[in-house]
Amino acid sequence: MDLAGLNSADAADAAAVVRACADVDSWVEALVAGRPWPDEAALLAAARAQGETWTPAEVRAALDGHPRIGERAQGEGAAAAMSRREQGGVATADEDLRARLADGNRRYEERFGWIYLVRAAGRSGEEMLDLLEQRLGHDERAELAVVHAELLDIALLRLRAVLA
Template sequence: MTLDEFNRWSPDEARDALLACAHVDRWAEEVAAGRPYATVEDAVEAALTTADPWTDDEVDSALARHPRIGERAEGEAADASMSRSEQAGVDTSDDDVTRRLAEGNRAYEQRFGHVFLVRAAGRSAEEILEQLTERLGNDAETERANAARNLREIAALRLKGMLTA
């Protein structure tokens, strides 16, 4: 889709497309309501500004749509397709990496109560494991802020990709 197409869509169509970037109703509605955008960069900036801050409930809503790192998102929904693309660089053919990711994901979820989230696009499995190990040492407040920041980064990357496809 192009920026011009996005700008011409109905509010509901734009909102639905934005929900694939981050499943946060208020955010999608506000970004859609801000149209028309002059440039893709303007749309991405509006998305980032509107997402900062997200409430705890909004972070939970967005996190619920993300699979564990190293696990493929199921289904044909746009957000599942985006997630598979983002995690394409995570090599799960290495049994040791797969095991360490699974163990780290379990430990993280037990400690923080939600999936470990990191912007996977452009990162290797080793880089992601390093982030996971490091972030397991965080307190809950710090980690909540990290999750929200990563969700914003992912939403911005998804929106930019969607508008330049």
Template sequence: MDLEEFNSTPADRLRPALAACCDVPRWVDAVLAKRPYGDLAALTAVADETLRGLDDNEVDRALQAHPRIGDRPQGASTEANWSRSEQSGVGTDPDVRQELAEGNRRYEERFGRVFLICATGLSAGQLLDSLRTRLNHDDVTEAAVIHEELRKIALLRLSKVVAG
């Protein structure tokens, strides 16, 4: 949809598309509340500012909608389709998938949450390198990285909702 359609679509019809970008009701409500937007930059600014203000509980909620890196998302939902596309760099090499699975397990044991990265455009090697590096972060540093990765993913997805 273009920006004009985004501005005029009833909120109840637009809400699922926004939740697919970031499943945090306060973020969805903030983006909807500021309509109409004069341009994409204004929309992006509101979305970005609200994302930067998410608290830890909201980040945790949003993470629940994201599959593990290397897992093949199931279903035909918008989120699953986007995840498959975003993770296209993982490839099908069984050794890489095994390394990612093991890294995900270690990450989840270490931090108690899914490893999240904006995977669009990254190769399997880059994903593995980032995973290995982030396993060495302290909790505070990693929480900030997760928040930033979630922000990047949400803004990327929002650009897919409002294309044109």
């Protein structure tokens, strides 16, 4: 769907497109209500600005729609399809790397209580594992800030891809 299609779609269809990028009610509502967007830059600027206001509770709730790094997203929806494309750097990983990612995911979840989220697009499995190991050293507040930034980065990348 291009920008003209997003602008002219009924509210429910537009919301479904935006929600596939980030499942945060306030974000979806703001971007749908802001239509018609004059251009992609205005939409992306509004998306970034609204995303920066996400609460910790919104960020944690939005993690439910993301699979663990190294696990294939389930389902047929747009968000699952985007996730499968984004994790291409792990799709070809050998068994050793997959095992280390699974172990890192487990340790991360035990430490923080939520899944490890990282922008996978453009990153190799080794790079994502290295970032995971670094982030295990964060305190909860610092890590939640990183997760917020990663979630917003993913949302904006997905929104650009939808409009392309």
